[in-house]
Amino acid sequence: xxxxxxxxxxxxxxxxxxxxxxxxxxxxxxxxxxxxxxxxxxxxxxxxxxxxxxxxxxxxxxxxxxxxxxxxxxxxxxxxxxxxxxxxxxxxxxxxxxxxxxxxxxxxxxxxxxxxxxxxxxxxxxxxxxxxxx
Numbered sequence: 001x002x003x004x005x006x007x008x009x010x011x012x013x014x015x016x017x018x019x020x021x022x023x024x025x026x027x028x029x030x031x032x033x034x035x036x037x038x039x040x041x042x043x044x045x046x047x048x049x050x051x052x053x054x055x056x057x058x059x060x061x062x063x064x065x066x067x068x069x070x071x072x073x074x075x076x077x078x079x080x081x082x083x084x085x086x087x088x089x090x091x092x093x094x095x096x097x098x099x100x101x102x103x104x105x106x107x108x109x110x111x112x113x114x115x116x117x118x119x120x121x122x123x124x125x126x127x128x129x130x131x132x133x134x
Contacts, residue, residue, distance in 0.1 A: 003081030003109070010087050012134035014076040016127040022070040022117055024060035025103070026053045039063065042073070043105055054105075054114070071103070072120035074113040074127060080106070087111060094130040098122055 004010050028036065029050040036044060036053045039062065043054035060066050080087060088104050091113060095102045100123050103114040115123040 003079045003084070005081045005084045007084065007086040007090065008134055010076075010078055010080055010084055011090055011131055013078045014087075014127070014131050015078060016074045016076055016113075016124055016131070018120055018124045019073040019075065021073070022057040023054050023073060023114065024057055024065055024068045024070060025114075026055055026060060026063070026065050026068065027051065028053065070117040071114040072117050072123075074115065074120070074124055076111045076113070076127075079109050080111055082106060082108070090130065091127065094126045095123055098126050100126070 004013070023042065027050045031051055033044050033046065033051060036051060039053065039055050039059040041053040041055050045052045055065070057066060057070060060068065088106070088111070091104065092102055095115070100115055100119045102123070105112045105114065113123070113127070
């Protein structure tokens with residue numbers, strides 16, 4: 001497994017970056033992963049109840065889902081290991097102090113934090129402050 005595992009290093013070097021694109025979390029009981037691929041999802045997850053897709057807002061509009069809550073993605077640009085312990089907890093704690101909900105997706109190279117659009121700038125500031133205080 002590659003990537004950083006030391007929590008202090010991860011936090012100090014996480015360099016959070018805010019994606020300008022709004023995203024929508026959607027669920028589909030009857031669509032397959034293949035069906036949803038044409039909508040350019042940045043995340044798909046098969047659950048018992050259906051497939052969850054994280055779609056760019058413009059693609060969600062094509063499905064009539066743009067009225068759902070909009071999220072912004074903050075990517076932690078440090079290459080974190082999937083075996084790292086405590087990063088999600090540290091991020092959650094920093095955002096909890098600001099009253100900001102977070103949906104964290106750990107991919108192979110980076111962790112991605114989805115926050116409600118109206119709190120995106122405050123979340124970015126909170127994560128930068130966390131990193132700078134390490």
